Amino acid sequence: MLEAADNPLLPVYAPPDEVFTRGEGVWLFTDDERRYLDFISGIAVNALGHAHPKLVAALTEQAGKLWHLSNMFRIEGQEKLAAQYVAHTFADRVFFTNSGTEAIECALKMARRYHYANGQPERIEIIGFSGSFHGRSYAAVNASGNAGYLEGFGPPLPGYRQLPFGDHDALKAAIGSQTAAILLEPVQGEGGCRAIPEICLRELRALCDAAGALLIFDEVQCGAGRTGKLFAHQWAGIAPDIMAVAKGVGGGFPMGACLASNEAAKGMVRGVHGTTFGGNPLAMAVGFAVFEELTRPQFLEHVRDMSNQLGQSLEGLKDRHPGYVLEVRGKGLLRGLRLSADPKPVQIAARGLGLLVGVAGENVLRLAPPLIVQEAHIAKAVETLDAALSAARSA
Numbered sequence: 001m002l003e004a005a006d007n008p009l010l011p012v013y014a015p016p017d018e019v020f021t022r023g024e025g026v027w028l029f030t031d032d033e034r035r036y037l038d039f040i041s042g043i044a045v046n047a048l049g050h051a052h053p054k055l056v057a058a059l060t061e062q063a064g065k066l067w068h069l070s071n072m073f074r075i076e077g078q079e080k081l082a083a084q085y086v087a088h089t090f091a092d093r094v095f096f097t098n099s100g101t102e103a104i105e106c107a108l109k110m111a112r113r114y115h116y117a118n119g120q121p122e123r124i125e126i127i128g129f130s131g132s133f134h135g136r137s138y139a140a141v142n143a144s145g146n147a148g149y150l151e152g153f154g155p156p157l158p159g160y161r162q163l164p165f166g167d168h169d170a171l172k173a174a175i176g177s178q179t180a181a182i183l184l185e186p187v188q189g190e191g192g193c194r195a196i197p198e199i200c201l202r203e204l205r206a207l208c209d210a211a212g213a214l215l216i217f218d219e220v221q222c223g224a225g226r227t228g229k230l231f232a233h234q235w236a237g238i239a240p241d242i243m244a245v246a247k248g249v250g251g252g253f254p255m256g257a258c259l260a261s262n263e264a265a266k267g268m269v270r271g272v273h274g275t276t277f278g279g280n281p282l283a284m285a286v287g288f289a290v291f292e293e294l295t296r297p298q299f300l301e302h303v304r305d306m307s308n309q310l311g312q313s314l315e316g317l318k319d320r321h322p323g324y325v326l327e328v329r330g331k332g333l334l335r336g337l338r339l340s341a342d343p344k345p346v347q348i349a350a351r352g353l354g355l356l357v358g359v360a361g362e363n364v365l366r367l368a369p370p371l372i373v374q375e376a377h378i379a380k381a382v383e384t385l386d387a388a389l390s391a392a393r394s395a
């Protein structure tokens with residue numbers, strides 16, 4: 001590896017020194033074979049862990065057949081996978097992308113096109129919430145409104161506004177004849193692992209219906225089985241009009257999708273949107289194998305069992321570190337510990353003890369283990385976190 005000063009990469013990230021060269025299940029290994037328990041999974045991406053035999057087989061088999069066609073031809077794997085999504089969700093239509101950001105772009109464009117198709121082109125406003133994260137394209141950073149991601153990139157785009165998280169009155173006042181859509185993550189990831197109460201999701205649905213606005217869920221991080229349902233909003237018993245997914249649905253192969261009802265998708269006619277790589281045969285082969293695993297009998301039950309164990313153990317950590325661990329947040333296997341101080345020292349201490357975790361907004365330590373995690377892994381991770389919390393606090 002290069003010395004930092006010789007590294008030609010754009011320095012927008014500051015990774016630690018460890019270099020991982022191999023993964024297996026919930027474990028990552030460095031080049032010198034040191035083993036780490038992976039409780040961040042490439043930010044909720046490696047849903048089935050590393051080097052899952054079924055995914056490796058799906059990818060290598062497809063690699064010997066056909067890599068790329070572009071969407072100027074029919075792609076068998078797309079039609080096959082889209083049919084699965086349609087059968088298991090609210091959606092009638094699917095557009096495949098390479099990333100979560102692109103799925104969000106498609107969702108936002110679709111929402112505006114819907115109103116355009118209805119003869120209301122003035123309905124362009126997208127209402128989002130503080131603490132949200134939707135990706136890094138211009139539209140995505142404008143939709144989330146995070147000042148740190150907008151600064152220095154020119155004037156904000158028109159048609160985006162953010163409301164304070166949880167302020168129902170502000171939302172009722174804001175939604176109206178200009179509103180194209182409300183956009184939110186049923187469980188915020190980046191912003192601090194905050195789960196939106198199910199009752200609020202149902203209220204949002206009703207508000208959108210009353211105002212003729214579309215409801216867009218960003219399930220890029222909280223979808224793909226992470227909360228113990230295939231998609232997080234399914235806990236609330238309501239459905240969005242449009243949903244962006246990515247991260248876990250590809251299990252580590254770059255892929256995302258924008259899912260929609262027929263009605264919401266009605267403006268997306270030939271030529272109005274496109275992608276070269278989106279839905280490529282390699283991504284579709286892996287995406288299909290991931291989908292088969294996620295929908296296998298008992299798989300989501302396992303996720304719910306592990307979620308309960310993790311949630312309870314984290315509450316235990318809160319009791320053991322009063323005044324330091326303030327709150328256990330999140331849902332399923334997307335969990336956060338809100339600390340009274342910067343979580344980075346805990347993250348670093350945990351890594352020193354062989355456990356990889358993430359951080360999120362509002363002083364939150366973020367956990368997102370692979371969904372195949374077992375009881376013993378959770379016990380070990382929590383024990384390690386306990387030690388890391390003690391070490392970081394007394395440092």
Ligand SMILES: *Cc1c(COP(=O)(O)O)cnc(C)c1O
Nearest residue numbers: 099100101133134135189220221
């Ligand atoms: C990661 C993420 C995105 C962006 O996805 P990329 O694949 O990085 O483009 C969008 N929304 C949410 C909720 C995310 O967590």
